Amino acid sequence: MFAEIITIGDELLIGQVVDTNSAWMGRELNKIGIEVLRVVTIRDREKEILEAIDGAMRHVDIVLVTGGLGPTKDDITKQTLCKYFHTELMLSEEVLANVRRLLAGRVRMNALNESQAMVPRDCVVIDNPVGTAPVSWFERDGKVLVSMPGVPQEMMAVMERSVLPRLRQTFHTDVIAHRTFLVGHYPESMLAEKLEAWETALPESVKLAYLPKPGMVRLRLTGRGKEKLMVEEALDREQAHLEAILGDDILAESDVPLEAVVGELLRQEHLTVATAESCTGGSVAARLTSVAGSSEYFRGGVVAYANEVKMTLLHVSPDTLARHGAVSERTVVEMVKGAMETLGTDCAVATSGIAGPGGGTPEKPVGTIWMAVGYKDEIRTYRQERDQGRAMNVERAGTNALSLLIDLLK
Secondary structure, three states: EEEEEEOOOOOHHOOOOOOEEEEHHHHHHHOOOOOOEEEEOOOEEEEEHHHHHHHHHHHHOEEEEEEEOOOOOOOHHHHHHHHHOOOOOOEHHHHHHHHHHHHOOOOOOHHHHHHHHHHEEEOOEEEEOOOOEEEEEEOOOEEEEEEOOHHHHHHHHHHHHHHHHHHHHOOOOOOEEEEEEEOOOHHHHHHHHHHHHHHOOOOOEEEEEEEEOOOOEEEEEEEOOHHHHHHHHHHHHHHHHHHHHHHHEEEEEEOOOOHHHHHHHHHHHOOOEEEEEEOOOOOHHHHHHHHHHHHHHHEEEEOOOOHHHHHHHHOOOOOHHHHHHHOOOOHHHHHHHHHHHOOOOEEEEEEEEEEHHHHHOOOOOOOEEEEEEEEEEEEEEEOOOOOHHHHHHHHHHHHHHHHHHHHHHH
């Protein structure tokens, strides 16, 4: 069962507003066995709305439209839908009562507010409990089009309370289930090569997707079928095969951020952690503390940009800095030891490098970042290379450092 999402609004196309509606709808539709085939964003223009709706109705069973339902003259979705479905607008006393209820004591009713109660005659009007824009449900030749407001909280409210349950009743859909795995130590191409034979042998009901992120790859197994038990059994079998191939290279068996994986490992062993960062500027500490409950294991961090701070707070030797430089394996090793000593933790993460865009040398080009992790008396290091721009260099370094800590803790 396939759906198409059409989002309407010039503000989406010029980047003034980010379309979060489509991602949310895609997740919720998938839960009830409906796949989104395409997402289309168009301007508030009658011709373009008509073309988008007509194309969607030809290719999918369900069309979800958001936007263009406000009280102002540039909101033309209702009128355009009337033209497509050969109907006209009529006054809905129920919608008018809802508009009055929502605006009572806050906004003076005027003709534009009252126009919200004009709805297409040949549709099912669905109540909008949190906004004045009505929701229209059209059916034609066994297909459904639902027009909803573009305001995210209004769209989500009507989807959860009315649209999703009604779609579930109207259509008989397959079961769709996903399993996501975080995989470290492999570029996407090398991982695909390692998994090629297994991927080729996957049954028709199971598909594999590669979702690369800086410093790691997410693998998503998707199972599809009529019976939930059969889908889950097929995924269980393929997950076992995947685990046998990748072993400890699987950092987590769920779609969670690495900082949450680190936090769970620390919590299980009742360990504490600290950070000592130079080029990453505290971003590793920020990621660790973004996890609820991180105060249980995160003690603190030092952003040691200047060599003086590395020496005074982290006890990095002046001789090390003079002989090897701040961007060196020896320096991050001493930063890890200093962080554990200064902050009294079981573990620590350290980074020092050249994030760019300037500051590189032939021996240490931009993008060179050393990182180290320590747990008690064991320390592991990693050198990140390749310049991908300052922001990406820093993000990759944080991910690689957390991956390195997971390896050590495991």
